Amino acid sequence: MPMLQADRIYLGTSTKPEYLLLGLANRHGLVTGATGTGKTVTLQVMAQDLSDHGVPVFCADIKGDLSGIAMPGEPKDSLLKRAEEIGFKDEYKFEGCPTIFWDLFGQQGHSIRTTVSEMGPLLLARFMDLNDVQEGVLTIAFRVADEQGLLLLDLKDLRAMLGYLAENADTIGAKYGNVSKASVGAILRQLLILENQGGDAFFGEPALQIADLMRTTVDGRGVVSVLAADKLMSSPRLYATFLLWLMSELFEVLPEVGDPERPRLVFFFDEAHLLFDEAPKALLDKVEQVVRLIRSKGVGVYFVTQNPIDVPETVLGQLGNRVQHALRAFTPRDQKAVKVAAETFRPNPAFKTMDAITQLAVGEALVSTLEPKGIPSMVERTFIRPPSSRMGPVTEEERRRIIAASPVGITYDRTIDRESAFEVLGKQAGEIAAQQGQGAPAGTDPSAPPAPGGFDVGNILGSLLGTNRRRGERLTATQRVAREVTRTVTNRVAGQVAADVGKSIGGSVGGSVGRAIVRGILGNILRS
Known part of the structure; x- marks a missing residue:
């Protein structure tokens, strides 16, 4: 029997070939395992097979090595040996997937934005x-x-x-x-x-259109959208915001389709424990809601993490398709994780699930998927098939070439900054400031320079009195700044006026009296 079939995804071989049925792939799933046990390769195999069956895929690339899905793999001895061991040698070929790279920061892919x-x-x-x-x-x-x-x-x-x-x-x-x-x-x-x-x-424009995550090629293959998330993981709040928005958009945009023959879109969230560890309760509630309800919209959600206990129980109970790589029971928490993982599988009398989890080799996993009636299959020790695409990251030159040839670059690589609240409110503040600058008494030119040889006391007092008349009005931030500038200037002007008037009175004694009189008058005005 051929391994590759039109209605199912070939995951690997146990005592028999193990498949994920396309018609039940929207029932969500979980891929777990300790670091280095092969769960990222399993994600890559599943994403590539979904793409080959015409299903668009979105996945977060935490470590950068998932980007290799865009390039054909290399016929390494270890891969060829695994293909031969599981009876996959004749159908094994090397090819990459149609891929679009995305990046919230616009550095390693097209920018993702929303308003x-x-x-x-x-x-x-x-x-x-x-x-x-x-x-x-x-x-x-x-x-x-x-x-x-x-x-x-x-x-x-x-x-x-x-x-x-x-x-x-x-x-x-x-x-x-x-x-x-x-x-x-x-x-x-x-x-x-x-x-x-x-x-x-x-936040900005142009905003991402969900339809651009659900693209297929002219030959019917699903496009794999890879989100560069290595830098994003250091900003968990931003990552949570992105997921919160994306899931909400899916609810609003996608219509109800029930259980289609194949999913309309499949999400893989690698290193999901980072999402749940830092996420606010609102996001956890939203994820639970998505997992429960988005199945009917033809969308599958798969979490990839180290331990099953990293996923909240309310979410874990909704994940019907499971691939469990090896776990190490060195600590009490690890032992609890092994126990939880074992209890979530349908038992196989051929082996003890809890013991098998700690004995799995690299590239080997316990697999249980949903059968045609939606019942979980009996758990099996399975050798995961080798990927057809590259195991490892793309080079910078390869990434640039793929981005340059992308069908969405013309839409998202250019930022649009329309006139919005910031510009409109700024313009209004400028108009208020301009109106205040035109508040000089009639018959004077506010833009005219001061008369040479001194100050025009009438203009100064008129300006101060004009300011004084507005003392009962509520001031905006712009007006408050203008008022502080006026105070500073008029204080300096008052000192000079006092000196000039004092000199006009004449003499040291007369000058002192004159300065005192003028300072008293101006001081009362300023205090008002």
């Missing part, structure tokens, strides 16, 4: 772990921006909008509810944390 508006206040608030009051303030910011036609595209837009909220808290609060500056400050601090982790590169 603040598309993220929405609810997801953004949950990600930043805001309390109810702060979430309410953020929601008001989005509502005011929408009513005033202000686009929230990137983080500087959101920051400008929050500043506008703080300056107009009384007016806005009377319509939508209390807007405290303390809450605005707390939100801004959370934005700063996100920005420090590189979030400014994630």
Whole structure:
């Protein structure tokens, strides 16, 4: 019987060939094992076979070696020997997959972006772990921006909008509810944390279209989207934000399809323990919701991690297709992981599952997949088939060549910066400042230089009195800056005027009296 079949994926051979049925591949799965036991190669084998069967794949490349899926493998002796041992030699061939490289930072692939508006206040608030009051303030910011036609595209837009909220808290609060500056400050601090982790590169335009993750080639092969995540893993909050948005987009964009003949899209999250270790509760809830419901939209989610206990129980119970590589029981936690892994498999009377987990060789795994009626198959000790693509990373030159030939480069490699809230609010502040600069008394030219030989006391007093008339009005941030500048200038002017008037009175005694009189008058005005 041929190993490669149209309705299933060949994983390897135990006492018989072991398959993953395409019609049940959207029931999600788990690939676990200690470091160096071969789980990344298993991920690569599964992703490549899914691609060959016309299923688009998205996977996070944590260590960089998964990028080799884009290039044909090399006929190494160890690979050829494994293929011969499992009866796969005649069908074994070397080829790469159609691949698109992505990178949230735009360095090792095409940029992935979304806008603040598309993220929405609810997801953004949950990600930043805001309390109810702060979430309410953020929601008001989005509502005011929408009513005033202000686009929230990137983080500087959101920051400008929050500043506008703080300056107009009384007016806005009377319509939508209390807007405290303390809450605005707390939100801004959370934005700063996100920005420090590189979030400014994630928010912007053009936003990623989900359809570009679900591409197929003209010959019917699924495109493998590889996300460069080696740098991203040092920014767990940003990674959580990305996943939160991506999963939400899938819910909104994809229609219900039930159980299709093959998945519409399969996600592999390598080193999933990093995701769960640093994720806020909101993300964990969202992941659980996705795993339970997204199956009906034809999407499969596969977690790749070291221990089964790295995955929350509410998620673990939804993963029907499992590949377990070797675990080492050196510590009490390791022993617990072995026990949990063994208990999740359907037992095989031929061996003890718990003992087998610690005895598996590199490239060998315990495999249990869903059978046609959705029942887990009996666990089997399986030698995983060798990959057809390269085991190891692509070179920098190969990566550049693949990126240059990508069908999505023309869309995502150029940043778009439309006029949005930041620019509009900045323009409004500039207009206010310009209006204040035109507040000189009638008949004077504010742009004219001062008369030579001294100061025009009438103009100075008129300007000061004009400032004094506005003392009862609420000032914006721009007006406050202008007021401080005016105070500094007028204090210096007052000293010079006092000296000039004193000299005009004449004499040392008269000069002192004159300076005292003028300083007293100007001082009262300035204090007002």
